[in-house]
Amino acid sequence: MSHESPDPRPEPVAPAALVRTDGSVTDRTWDGHLVPEGYSDMIDGVRELLDRIAAAVPGADLVASTTKAVAELNDRFAEHAVAEPDQLSGRLITVPGRAQLAVPAVHIDEIGEDGMSGHVWFGRHFLGSNGVVHGGAIPMLFDDLLGRFAIVGGGARSRTAFLHVDYRSVAPIETTLRVTAHVERVEGRKHFLRGELLDGDRLCAEASALFLTLKDGQQ
Numbered sequence: 001m002s003h004e005s006p007d008p009r010p011e012p013v014a015p016a017a018l019v020r021t022d023g024s025v026t027d028r029t030w031d032g033h034l035v036p037e038g039y040s041d042m043i044d045g046v047r048e049l050l051d052r053i054a055a056a057v058p059g060a061d062l063v064a065s066t067t068k069a070v071a072e073l074n075d076r077f078a079e080h081a082v083a084e085p086d087q088l089s090g091r092l093i094t095v096p097g098r099a100q101l102a103v104p105a106v107h108i109d110e111i112g113e114d115g116m117s118g119h120v121w122f123g124r125h126f127l128g129s130n131g132v133v134h135g136g137a138i139p140m141l142f143d144d145l146l147g148r149f150a151i152v153g154g155g156a157r158s159r160t161a162f163l164h165v166d167y168r169s170v171a172p173i174e175t176t177l178r179v180t181a182h183v184e185r186v187e188g189r190k191h192f193l194r195g196e197l198l199d200g201d202r203l204c205a206e207a208s209a210l211f212l213t214l215k216d217g218q219q
């Protein structure tokens with residue numbers, strides 16, 4: 001597989017603010033926590049850093065200075081640690097990947113009650129080998145996207161009961177890929193969802209999943 005002319009790194013969609021799927025702008029998480037200005041830029045920057053680190057063979061000087069800078073940042077972030085209900089990472093539904101760095105950053109283009117479509121660009125951080133996205137990153141993408149959709153589609157808090165992924169053809173890194181998700185059917189607490197990952201018209205992977213709305217008191 002050639003890496004001669006990868007898709008250029010996509011521009012951040014919402015550089016300074018958090019944009020809801022209806023186009024309006026917010027500076028708060030879904031449960032009302034204020035998000036500092038520039039937070040999504042910071043997340044984009046760290047995502048890029050992970051890609052740059054994965055792609056580089058740094059000299060000893062850069063290794064040493066990076067180790068020092070990261071240690072300093074770790075100390076500074078440790079001073080601002082909060083309990084889980086107050087954290088921002090993973091709770092920003094309006095930011096691609098919910099600002100959770102392990103989750104691939106899916107950009108939602110269209111969303112309705114029964115389905116959505118969007119796009120995703122996997123950088124070198126998500127490389128499996130030979131120009132292909134890591135096989136573990138794809139279930140992560142589907143779990144997050146379908147799980148979010150189980151909630152948006154009418155479920156309250158839900159958990160994955162099963163997630164089945166078929167890898168139909170390789171998914172290239174550094175390429176804009178399309179993703180779709182739709183609700184297949186709902187039976188009481190059970191939400192059956194399907195998703196696809198495509199390179200142009202070529203199907204790379206498809207997923208079927210069951211999410212169960214949690215009962216009162218269920219963790």
Ligand SMILES: CCCCCCCCCC(=O)SCCNC(=O)CCNC(=O)[C@H](O)C(C)(C)COP(=O)(O)OP(=O)(O)OC[C@H]1O[C@@H](n2cnc3c(N)ncnc32)[C@H](O)[C@@H]1OP(=O)(O)O
Pocket residue numbers: 093143144145147148151158159160161162190210212214215218
């Ligand atoms: C906006 C935020 C966006 C967030 C997106 C991120 C989403 C990420 C979601 C996750 O990754 S959650 C973490 C991974 N999942 C887990 O850790 C779940 C672990 N398993 C459980 O906690 C329980 O097994 C579970 C809640 C899924 C189900 O337990 P329950 O006690 O609620 O259900 P129960 O066993 O009574 O089954 C209810 C129905 O579901 C069916 N069922 C349960 N598990 C099934 C299964 N695996 N396959 C097929 N059917 C299943 C079961 O047969 C039954 O069908 P019927 O009502 O028709 O009889």
